[in-house]
Amino acid sequence: MKVLLQRVTSARVDIDGAPAGQIGQGLLLLLGVERDDTVRDARQLAARIAGYRVFSDADDKMNLSVKDINGGCLVVSQFTLAADTQSGRRPSFSSAAPPTQAEPLYELFVSELRAGGIEVATGSFGADMAVTLTNDGPVTFLLTSTGKT
Known part of the structure; x- marks a missing residue:
């Protein structure tokens, strides 16, 4: 399981031109699920993200989590994160979960x-x-389930 995490001041997703979900300050999470992912992966990664310290404290150090700042998360499924891009000029999606x-x-x-x-x-x-965001920093990290690269 892979998550592209972006610290944002705001983010929203529209479907057919209509807003589907939006947040103010928080995290935009693009989530890719792979064939070998399990319930354990989903739980472990969600817990990790809830406590992941990417927001600045009073000393301007990344010491606060989305929970600490009472921020929100916008979660968007993105199967393309599971693509194999190691060779060729076209991604393979054989590792993406159905x-x-x-x-x-x-x-x-x-x-x-x-x-x-x-x-x-x-x-x-x-x-x-259609995803619209204002990246804060910019701060962007790619997180994976434990034991995966």
């Missing part, structure tokens, strides 16, 4: 963040979405 496997893990990931007391907005799994 929708029947990926959607329940996406939903679990969202539920775990909410259970941790974080306000979560989402797009719609598998939809064609």
Whole structure:
């Protein structure tokens, strides 16, 4: 499981021109689910993100999490993060989980963040979405499940 995490001052996702989800200060999380991902991966990654310290404290050090600042998370499914881009000029999606496997893990990931007391907005799994964001910093990290690269 991979998450491209972006610290934002605001983010929103539109579907067919209509707003589907939006947040103010917080994290935009683009989530890619791979074939070998499990419930454990979704839970572990959600817990890690809830406590990931990417917001500045009074000393301008990254010591605060999204929970610490009462920020929100906008979670957007993005199967292209699971692409194999190691060779050639076209990505391979053979490592991406099929929708029947990926959607329940996406939903679990969202539920775990909410259970941790974080306000979560989402797009719609598998939809064609337009994402708008104001990257803060910019601060962007790629996080993966434990043991994966």
